Amino acid sequence: MDNTFEPDLVHAIFKLIWKRKALERGKNEITETVEGEVGAGTSKRNRLTSANANALKLSCELLRVFVTEAVQRAATIAEAEGVGKIEATHLERVLPQLLLDF
Secondary structure, three states: OOOOHHHHHHHHHHHHHHHHHHHHHHHHHHHHHHHOOOOOOHHHHHHOOOOOOHHHHHHHHHHHHHHHHHHOOOOEEEHHOOOOOOOOHHHHHHHHHHHHHO
């Protein structure tokens, strides 16, 4: 598992996404408060999101397998077309089925 993504990088990406989602929720809560709907469980929404080390390792491995599979499928298409280099169009052609497979 040496050729995998760095857990620190994946964790930073996760934190960025969680922060964006929290900001979106904050905007939605302001809208709800203005409309007079204060729902129960608002404290749950305000909790910080975190991931443990095993979850980060698993996420890194899943990302590695996903990217490897995408490149292999794109290479197969490029080879069938007689092209020696993978281009964006090759990835675009394999992504729909790849996403369904994962």
